[in-house]
Amino acid sequence: xxxxxxxxxxxxAPLDVREALAFPRERLQEALxxxxxxxxxxxxxxxxxxxxxxxxxxxxxxxPAEAVARFLEAFHGRASGTLxxxxxxxxxxxxxxxxxRVAASLDSMVIGEPQIxxxxxxxxxxxxxxxxxxxxxxALRNRCLSAAKRARSETRIxxxxxxxxxxxxxxxxxxxxxxxxxxxxxxxxxxxxELSARHLVNGGARATVLGGRTFQKAEELAATLGGQxxxxxxxxxxxxxxxxxxxxxxxxxxVIRREDVAAAVRSxxxxxxxxxxxxxxxxxxxxxxxxNVFLYDLDDMKAVAEANLRERRKEAAAAEAIVEAEVRAFLxxxxxxxxxxxxxxxxxxxxxxxxxxxxxxxxxxxxLNPDQEAAxxxxxxxxxxxxxxxxxxxxxxVAKNGRASEVVELVRRLFGL
Amino acid sequence: MSSxxxxxxxxxxxxxxxxxxxxxxxxxxxxxxxxxxxxxxAGFAMHTASLSQRWTEAGHFPVVGFHDGAxxxxxxxxxxxxxxxxxxxxDALGLAVYPTAFVLVLLAALTPVSDREDPVLRSLYLxxxxxxxxxxxxxxxxxxxxxxxxxxQERELRAxxxxxxxxxxxxxxxxxxxxxxxxxxxxVFLTLAIxxxxxxxxxxxxxxxxxxxxxxxxxAWVIYVAMLVARRRSxxxxxxxxxxxxxxxxxxxxxxxxxxxxxGMGGAA
Numbered sequence: 001x002x003x004x005x006x007x008x009x010x011x012x013a014p015l016d017v018r019e020a021l022a023f024p025r026e027r028l029q030e031a032l033x034x035x036x037x038x039x040x041x042x043x044x045x046x047x048x049x050x051x052x053x054x055x056x057x058x059x060x061x062x063x064p065a066e067a068v069a070r071f072l073e074a075f076h077g078r079a080s081g082t083l084x085x086x087x088x089x090x091x092x093x094x095x096x097x098x099x100x101r102v103a104a105s106l107d108s109m110v111i112g113e114p115q116i117x118x119x120x121x122x123x124x125x126x127x128x129x130x131x132x133x134x135x136x137x138x139a140l141r142n143r144c145l146s147a148a149k150r151a152r153s154e155t156r157i158x159x160x161x162x163x164x165x166x167x168x169x170x171x172x173x174x175x176x177x178x179x180x181x182x183x184x185x186x187x188x189x190x191x192x193x194e195l196s197a198r199h200l201v202n203g204g205a206r207a208t209v210l211g212g213r214t215f216q217k218a219e220e221l222a223a224t225l226g227g228q229x230x231x232x233x234x235x236x237x238x239x240x241x242x243x244x245x246x247x248x249x250x251x252x253x254x255v256i257r258r259e260d261v262a263a264a265v266r267s268x269x270x271x272x273x274x275x276x277x278x279x280x281x282x283x284x285x286x287x288x289x290x291x292n293v294f295l296y297d298l299d300d301m302k303a304v305a306e307a308n309l310r311e312r313r314k315e316a317a318a319a320e321a322i323v324e325a326e327v328r329a330f331l332x333x334x335x336x337x338x339x340x341x342x343x344x345x346x347x348x349x350x351x352x353x354x355x356x357x358x359x360x361x362x363x364x365x366x367x368l369n370p371d372q373e374a375a376x377x378x379x380x381x382x383x384x385x386x387x388x389x390x391x392x393x394x395x396x397x398v399a400k401n402g403r404a405s406e407v408v409e410l411v412r413r414l415f416g417l
Numbered sequence: 418m419s420s421x422x423x424x425x426x427x428x429x430x431x432x433x434x435x436x437x438x439x440x441x442x443x444x445x446x447x448x449x450x451x452x453x454x455x456x457x458x459a460g461f462a463m464h465t466a467s468l469s470q471r472w473t474e475a476g477h478f479p480v481v482g483f484h485d486g487a488x489x490x491x492x493x494x495x496x497x498x499x500x501x502x503x504x505x506x507x508d509a510l511g512l513a514v515y516p517t518a519f520v521l522v523l524l525a526a527l528t529p530v531s532d533r534e535d536p537v538l539r540s541l542y543l544x545x546x547x548x549x550x551x552x553x554x555x556x557x558x559x560x561x562x563x564x565x566x567x568x569x570q571e572r573e574l575r576a577x578x579x580x581x582x583x584x585x586x587x588x589x590x591x592x593x594x595x596x597x598x599x600x601x602x603x604x605v606f607l608t609l610a611i612x613x614x615x616x617x618x619x620x621x622x623x624x625x626x627x628x629x630x631x632x633x634x635x636x637a638w639v640i641y642v643a644m645l646v647a648r649r650r651s652x653x654x655x656x657x658x659x660x661x662x663x664x665x666x667x668x669x670x671x672x673x674x675x676x677x678x679x680x681g682m683g684g685a686a
Contacts, residue, residue, distance in 0.1 A: 269654060
């Protein structure tokens with residue numbers, strides 16, 4: 001009755017294998033039912049994201065890892081054993097630790113990424129709805145989600161942007177503090193500049209899109225960003241008004257020259273943050289010498305993202321320590337649910353009473369022959385065994401269902417243990 | 418307990434705070450932990466007890482001589498930090514305040530107390546003038562620290578190479594506004610301190626005696642006036658405001674120590 005985790009992740013399997021084993025949302029209910037049937041699980045949960053596909057399960061007895069692996073292949077129409085080399089299986093304590101680390105984003109491709117916590121939460125919800133969540137996985141869910149939240153709030157593992165578009169926002173916040181009512185100027189409309197602009201607009205900034213030959217494209221982008229479009233000829237005026245400029249034209253030469261920027265900052269005190277994500281570059285690098293001007297090109301943004309990732313890795317050690325402490329606490333708690341020590345105590349107690357009473361009876365009865373001795377022993381032992389059999393069996397039963405915590409304390413009190 | 422015992426306890430608490438905040442900064446963890454906050458509050462309580470005990474022992478307001486001056490300045494700095502932190506939650510300030518408070522209290526602990534007896538010390542102007550000045554210094558220290566943070570972080574941002582301050586300091590805009598607000602508060606206290614100082618002078622004869630302390634206080638005051646006017650009238654801030662905030666504070670520090678130098682550790686504040 002141990003926990004197992006079987007699956008593939010970005011660590012063990014290439015994308016095409018992960019895709020092949022992924023579970024579409026609408027088939028999860030069916031998959032959970034089949035996992036229980038085919039792999040002999042009493043409880044099951046399936047976590048399926050683009051970076052990992054994992055089955056979390058608990059079986060009444062034995063180690064069902066092999067059966068779960070076969071189920072994964074069979075469900076996706078693969079021949080048995082063909083994808084086994086990509087899979088990993090952990091059980092018991094290692095499985096608990098794995099569950100905690102995954103939820104805390106310590107096993108993620110980008111350490112500290114925030115999506116995994118939501119994905120884990122959702123996976124448990126689906127399993128709960130499919131009635132395949134029992135007391136064992138239910139307890140694991142509560143503890144690993146709260147451990148993940150602790151790791152996130154007590155360390156900086158989730159801080160600092162690690163993608164280019166979010167680095168743009170982080171830098172803007174580092175320079176301007178709040179983004180509320182900051183003016184963002186988009187020169188050219190590329191996918192990445194749109195993404196960065198959207199982050200900025202979500203933070204409260206207003207967007208203006210400059211369009212050239214394809215003015216309609218600029219108008220469309222402006223509409224989706226809730227901003228306005230302007231012709232490219234207005235560059236000089238718009239530069240003077242802007243706080244953040246994101247440039248991504250396909251032009252072969254620089255479109256924003258040093259003197260344009262110099263003129264734009266001459267008459268103001270606010271800083272100007274220029275982001276050049278075009279290759280070849282749109283903004284003359286000489287702009288960097290101007291006071292109060294911050295210019296970042298694509299390589300600069302990547303360098304910041306990498307530096308941030310290094311910061312996160314440093315924090316990961318602290319997060320690992322928190323998670324490990326939570327894993328230990330969980331395992332301790334699980335152990336307390338074990339009924340074996342209680343059963344032993346119960347038996348020991350009964351045996352002690354039996355021996356004491358036999359001794360007293362013997363003193364009153366005087367000397368007995370060996371047959372009588374044996375009969376006295378057999379009779380008292382039978383009484384003890386018959387009395388203790390139903391409670392022992394019941395304890396083992398509730399332990400199997402993971403509800404021992406409700407009973408263990410009561411039994412101890414009833415028998416004065 | 419004597420003021421000296423309280424002061425040594427204060428030193429111990431500030432040492433814990435300073436060490437903890439520096440270690441956290443090196444490890445890039447959250448700067449203020451329950452440890453540092455407790456150390457600051459306990460240290461501040463001990464410090465207050467030390468000053469009040471010293472007041473009883475000296476028989477006059479405890480701001481005379483280097484020992485008193487350094488200790489009281491540290492107290493005002495921590496007070497300004499706590500007040501700022503409660504309002505803004507800018508923990509990076511702890512990085513400047515804890516080590517400064519520790520060094521000042523250490524210097525105080527290493528210097529003997531002044532046993533100067535002078536009827537002028539019994540004047541009511543002594544506690545009023547010095548308290549105003551020291552609270553002003555505390556606020557101006559905050560402005561100084563924010564200015565330093567602004568400049569270093571701006572350099573990191575312009576060099577496109579995030580380092581310690583990128584991860585530890587608040588945004589440039591926040592450094593700037595917080596520095597500006599601290600100057601406003603500090604300026605009010607500095608002005609009142611100068612006025613009460615002049616009135617104290619007057620009570621003893623001449624308003625202006627031409628000491629270096631008076632001149633440097635005036636110079637600092639002029640710098641801060643210029644800064645505040647420029648900020649109000651044209652939103653002037655950023656790099657130049659940070660530089661001026663630093664320059665102003667350097668002069669303030671000179672003002673603070675000039676009297677002790679001129680009179681051979683005669684009076685500090």
